[in-house]
Amino acid sequence: MKGITILGSTGSVGVNTLDVVARQPQRFRVIALTANTEIERMYQQCQMHHPEYAVMADALAAEQLHDKLSRVSTNIQVLSGLEGLQKVAALEQADYIMAAIVGSAGLLPTLAAIRAGKRVLLANKESLVMAGKLFMDEVQKYNATLLPIDSEHNAVFQCLPRNFVTGLHNVGVSRILLTSSGGPFRDTPLDQLSVVTPDQACAHPNWVMGRKISVDSATMMNKGLEVIEACWLFNAGVDLVQVVVHPQSVIHSMVEYVDGSILAQLASPDMRIPIAHALAWPERMESGVESLNLFDVSRLDFEKPDTDRFPCLRLAYEAVKLGGVSTTVLNAANEVAVQAFLDRQIQFTDIPAVIEMTLADIPSEQASTLPQILDVDRVTREAAIQNIKMMSRRVIQ
Numbered sequence: 001m002k003g004i005t006i007l008g009s010t011g012s013v014g015v016n017t018l019d020v021v022a023r024q025p026q027r028f029r030v031i032a033l034t035a036n037t038e039i040e041r042m043y044q045q046c047q048m049h050h051p052e053y054a055v056m057a058d059a060l061a062a063e064q065l066h067d068k069l070s071r072v073s074t075n076i077q078v079l080s081g082l083e084g085l086q087k088v089a090a091l092e093q094a095d096y097i098m099a100a101i102v103g104s105a106g107l108l109p110t111l112a113a114i115r116a117g118k119r120v121l122l123a124n125k126e127s128l129v130m131a132g133k134l135f136m137d138e139v140q141k142y143n144a145t146l147l148p149i150d151s152e153h154n155a156v157f158q159c160l161p162r163n164f165v166t167g168l169h170n171v172g173v174s175r176i177l178l179t180s181s182g183g184p185f186r187d188t189p190l191d192q193l194s195v196v197t198p199d200q201a202c203a204h205p206n207w208v209m210g211r212k213i214s215v216d217s218a219t220m221m222n223k224g225l226e227v228i229e230a231c232w233l234f235n236a237g238v239d240l241v242q243v244v245v246h247p248q249s250v251i252h253s254m255v256e257y258v259d260g261s262i263l264a265q266l267a268s269p270d271m272r273i274p275i276a277h278a279l280a281w282p283e284r285m286e287s288g289v290e291s292l293n294l295f296d297v298s299r300l301d302f303e304k305p306d307t308d309r310f311p312c313l314r315l316a317y318e319a320v321k322l323g324g325v326s327t328t329v330l331n332a333a334n335e336v337a338v339q340a341f342l343d344r345q346i347q348f349t350d351i352p353a354v355i356e357m358t359l360a361d362i363p364s365e366q367a368s369t370l371p372q373i374l375d376v377d378r379v380t381r382e383a384a385i386q387n388i389k390m391m392s393r394r395v396i397q
């Protein structure tokens with residue numbers, strides 16, 4: 001049996017991972033579960049899956065979870081904070097690590113798993129967006145196995161030959177095509193976008209996701225981050241990665257070859273498919289997802305992304321081309337702007353404005369060490385907060 005630690009078990013990817021694992025009790029056992037503050041869901045997961053460790057990033061939440069678990073006489077060790085997250089990411093008995101913590105908070109625990117030489121199932125794209133070169137260098141240094149969980153990157157991985165690591169050109173790849181549903185505002189009149197609410201932005205037409213990722217999907221920043229992630233995962237130049245709007249979310253991504261062939265991975269929009277693929281790789285196993293009925297799908301549509309409607313996608317491409325720490329800045333500014341929108345401090349259309357202002361504030365210098373990258377992340381967040389305050393003052397005036 002393989003032991004698995006799930007970093008971010010109460011989020012949508014974590015919940016789906018536990019569903020897949022529960023269907024294969026002879027293959028997997030849960031070693032550790034982690035969450036931020038969702039005590040009740042973590043308590044229920046502990047009762048159902050009996051991990052050795054439960055970690056809450058928030059110390060007070062950890063105390064409350066410990067109290068609840070102590071009343072039912074479990075032997076689960078409750079840990080807290082970054083130290084606890086890093087510990088369970090590197091446990092000897094954990095063979096596989098599902099890295100599903102949302103945002104920059106997932107970088108250090110995921111790196112701990114990499115440095116322990118684990119099979120890392122990467123659902124935290126921000127790790128590569130923030131620290132791509134350092135991260136991939138660590139994967140090679142510690143002989144870790146990195147498998148993509150985002151449905152798009154998992155689809156690309158399935159469409160590539162096993163020896164793609166020798167270089168995409170060497171295996172005849174001419175393009176990577178990342179599909180995007182276009183989110184909830186693909187057809188919304190542009191003059192109405194400034195008044196959309198957080199609940200509307202989080203109402204994705206095809207996927208069930210957390211609020212931050214849902215907003216990223218609505219702005220198409222999620223796709224921009226995925227472009228950056230694809231560049232690092234597949235050692236691809238940004239000009240080789242193209243975004244295609246595909247409203248049905250049936251084709252999860254495609255790979256074009258020099259002979260004109262395009263290979264596509266099709267499936268229902270259900271995260272259990274890429275999760276099961278990565279858990280079983282290089283084999284296959286049952287995921288719990290019903291077979292895709294092509295007669296029900298009936299049609300597949302494709303469109304070019306509109307960067308006037310989705311300026312965040314343009315900003316992501318620009319950040320890659322700027323190089324240096326620009327993608328680190330992009331990610332941090334986006335996280336601050338999205339949270340401000342969810343807190344109703346700014347409008348939906350202010351999100352790209354905050355990001356663009358902040359990118360202009362921070363020089364695109366090189367950063368080769370983790371402390372440097374984390375310092376850029378901190379400085380960027382401070383700058384983004386100031387830009388939001390400036391925007392708010394202008395509105396008041």
